[in-house]
Amino acid sequence: MRHIISLLMENEAGALSRVAGLFSARGYNIESLTVAPTEDPTMSRMTIVTSGSDEIIEQINKQLNKLIEVVSVMDLSEGDHIERELMLVKMQAVGAMREELARMTDIFRGRIIDVTDKVYIIELTGSGAKLDSFLQAIDRSLILETVRTGASGIGRGDRVLKL
Amino acid sequence: MELTGAEIAIRCLQEEGVEYVFGYPGGAVLFIYDALFNQSKVKHILVRHEQAAVHAADGYARSTDRVGVALVTSGPGVTNAVTGIATAYMDSIPLVIISGQVPTRAIGEDAFQEVDAVGITRPCVKHNFLVKDVRDIAATIKKAFYLAKSGRPGPVLVDIPKDVSNQKAEFSYPASVSVRSYHPAQNGEMGQIKQAAQLLLEARRPMIYSGGGVILSDASRQLTDLVRLLGYPCTNTLMGLGGFPATDKQFVGMLGMHGTLEANLAMQNCDVLLAVGARFDDRVIGNVEHFNQEKRKIIHIDIDPSSISKRVKVDVPIVGDVAHVLGDLLAVLHSSKQKPEQQALAAWWAQIGEWRGKRCLNYKNSDEIIKPQFVIEKLYEATHGDAFITSDVGQHQMWTAQYYKFDKPRRWINSGGLGTMGFGLPAAMGVQLAHPGAPVACVTGEGSLQMNIQELSTCKQFRLPLKIVLLNNRYLGMVRQWQEFFHGNRYSESYMDALPDFMKLAEAYGHVGMRIEKPSDVGPALKEAFARKDDLVLMDFRTDQTENVFPMVPGGKGLSEVILGEEL
Numbered sequence A: 001m002r003h004i005i006s007l008l009m010e011n012e013a014g015a016l017s018r019v020a021g022l023f024s025a026r027g028y029n030i031e032s033l034t035v036a037p038t039e040d041p042t043m044s045r046m047t048i049v050t051s052g053s054d055e056i057i058e059q060i061n062k063q064l065n066k067l068i069e070v071v072s073v074m075d076l077s078e079g080d081h082i083e084r085e086l087m088l089v090k091m092q093a094v095g096a097m098r099e100e101l102a103r104m105t106d107i108f109r110g111r112i113i114d115v116t117d118k119v120y121i122i123e124l125t126g127s128g129a130k131l132d133s134f135l136q137a138i139d140r141s142l143i144l145e146t147v148r149t150g151a152s153g154i155g156r157g158d159r160v161l162k163l
Numbered sequence B: 001m002e003l004t005g006a007e008i009a010i011r012c013l014q015e016e017g018v019e020y021v022f023g024y025p026g027g028a029v030l031f032i033y034d035a036l037f038n039q040s041k042v043k044h045i046l047v048r049h050e051q052a053a054v055h056a057a058d059g060y061a062r063s064t065d066r067v068g069v070a071l072v073t074s075g076p077g078v079t080n081a082v083t084g085i086a087t088a089y090m091d092s093i094p095l096v097i098i099s100g101q102v103p104t105r106a107i108g109e110d111a112f113q114e115v116d117a118v119g120i121t122r123p124c125v126k127h128n129f130l131v132k133d134v135r136d137i138a139a140t141i142k143k144a145f146y147l148a149k150s151g152r153p154g155p156v157l158v159d160i161p162k163d164v165s166n167q168k169a170e171f172s173y174p175a176s177v178s179v180r181s182y183h184p185a186q187n188g189e190m191g192q193i194k195q196a197a198q199l200l201l202e203a204r205r206p207m208i209y210s211g212g213g214v215i216l217s218d219a220s221r222q223l224t225d226l227v228r229l230l231g232y233p234c235t236n237t238l239m240g241l242g243g244f245p246a247t248d249k250q251f252v253g254m255l256g257m258h259g260t261l262e263a264n265l266a267m268q269n270c271d272v273l274l275a276v277g278a279r280f281d282d283r284v285i286g287n288v289e290h291f292n293q294e295k296r297k298i299i300h301i302d303i304d305p306s307s308i309s310k311r312v313k314v315d316v317p318i319v320g321d322v323a324h325v326l327g328d329l330l331a332v333l334h335s336s337k338q339k340p341e342q343q344a345l346a347a348w349w350a351q352i353g354e355w356r357g358k359r360c361l362n363y364k365n366s367d368e369i370i371k372p373q374f375v376i377e378k379l380y381e382a383t384h385g386d387a388f389i390t391s392d393v394g395q396h397q398m399w400t401a402q403y404y405k406f407d408k409p410r411r412w413i414n415s416g417g418l419g420t421m422g423f424g425l426p427a428a429m430g431v432q433l434a435h436p437g438a439p440v441a442c443v444t445g446e447g448s449l450q451m452n453i454q455e456l457s458t459c460k461q462f463r464l465p466l467k468i469v470l471l472n473n474r475y476l477g478m479v480r481q482w483q484e485f486f487h488g489n490r491y492s493e494s495y496m497d498a499l500p501d502f503m504k505l506a507e508a509y510g511h512v513g514m515r516i517e518k519p520s521d522v523g524p525a526l527k528e529a530f531a532r533k534d535d536l537v538l539m540d541f542r543t544d545q546t547e548n549v550f551p552m553v554p555g556g557k558g559l560s561e562v563i564l565g566e567e568l
């Protein structure tokens, strides 16, 4: 089953490689991994999307907790949470397609953030599934490149991940 | 007053009460060696290979409850140390390894003797640090000792670039340390402990299985009290030997791949299993699916939550320090009015007695040829069962575990997790330094001994009167055994040709060598060797080349699918 795990860790050189190394050494899946410092610059927050049986997910949680620099871990998928991912899509946009792409972007509540005479860059946020459906809805042959951040997640209400 | 980073590092070791540092110098640690030179509190043991430095520190740590310390240079110094570090990591041994690094400005430039020490050791340390600022050295070393020793122990590496070791800072050693992201458990959850007590009291076929965690947490007294209070059978893992006295009638022997029939069958057939500081690894319970075929309730006490429910599902998990948890469990049992059901227990012991009756460790002795098991029995006699015994990896290791009846913890020193040949001799050096005057023997094979034979020179320099019990079968015996059983007797590269004359070799290093070829000479040779209190004696026992280790649960099989000696 797919799980989305959030963790807080010390914002120190090498901390990311400890997490990445753990996943590869123990053969756990990583679908995506995002990380950036938090409002407290001494800490980073990471969101990992992974999958595995209940036993494996339990081990992943325990093994993450065991890393010295990991401050706290929460399996967001165990409760209500929100997941968002950002995608940038660079597309060929000429002739009638310019209008069509603008319309699709609107429907998906995206934005065109860069325009040249041939190219649009479209910015889209949402769940991974929403980004997927956008890609399915447009003419794929027009895509020049895409980049996605991977999911970031946060618990709803008073599910708070902190020190 | 300001000190250099190197001086600070040594002052930290003094503050930690470090007696010995095992090390080997080189360019990146020259300032640290200079700082060592100017003091006499911390003694340095110059080994002949960095792997041995770490094993020696490891042996020191295993035989005491202290942290072992090693010091190596950058690049090849670090890579040579990696086997030692991984060995300690697998067996959760508290070590602090200080390594030199190229100067900060050269890091990343493929400088001479540069290796990414933090990267290369990351998967085999509890934690590691690269110290980039001289002002951080003291706090980092303080943390390193704290992390190494607390919680589930393990090796911690501190990598210090050469320039940092020569910069100056004010020295003050932190009185205390706390790491906000690290909170090892101490006490177990009381509710869980009560539940465990209840399950234990209701058991009809109980079993207590204990591992290295009992040794590491110095909990053998609590374990022994518990086992005796309940009257239940107890088995120890390879790492747990000595945690419960092997001569006690409630001891059913070691379990696992070369465990006794009674221990393995009791594991398989019990209805309540108490696992204490042990981790159900593949060499211990074999095939998980086979193990799971029998239904039993499992209580598991471990300091590391990730050890619980990793390979088998546990009914009552208790996370905490084994000594604390056992103490609490004992208190609950003492205050309980309920007693174990004696009739069921008697029937269970009768069943175990039947398995014991097969006498699975019996072997055919000989008047002509030295049986390795016989040497270990004689070693036990010669040392009154009270020596520190290190071993390497192979058949000799298993025979020692089976035939030397360890009654005390921290007496049996071996590489269980990583299975590192070459561990025995350097580990014995660390043990001997920690216990001057105590009998220390290294049981080894001619393959393993040659992996760190150069340490005979270290032993000479520091006058370490080890007794090396070489079970010389002219084979990589354990490999040969697997080839005999599972590869149609094709002894591919397991014959040890062109062996040195070990007697002369010992003499060449300035020690005493003996060659023993007759069974009747085994006892006297051992007696003589142990009487030579000031000499290192290397005893080259020419043993039966074809002897195998029994019982054996082949890899991937279940605990009841055991091969006994007479079956072949």
Ligand SMILES: Cc1ncc(C[n+]2csc(CCOP(=O)(O)OP(=O)(O)O)c2C)c(N)n1
Binding pocket: B392, B393, B394, B395, B396, B397, B419, B420, B421, B422, B444, B445, B446, B447, B448, B449, B471, B473, B475, B476, B477, B478, B479
């Ligand atoms: C460093 C290392 N290399 C290889 C092995 C694989 N191995 C396990 S036991 C063994 C044979 C050991 O031979 P020896 O030391 O002569 O002991 P014996 O089994 O004959 O008692 C080997 C090669 C190992 N455990 N460690």
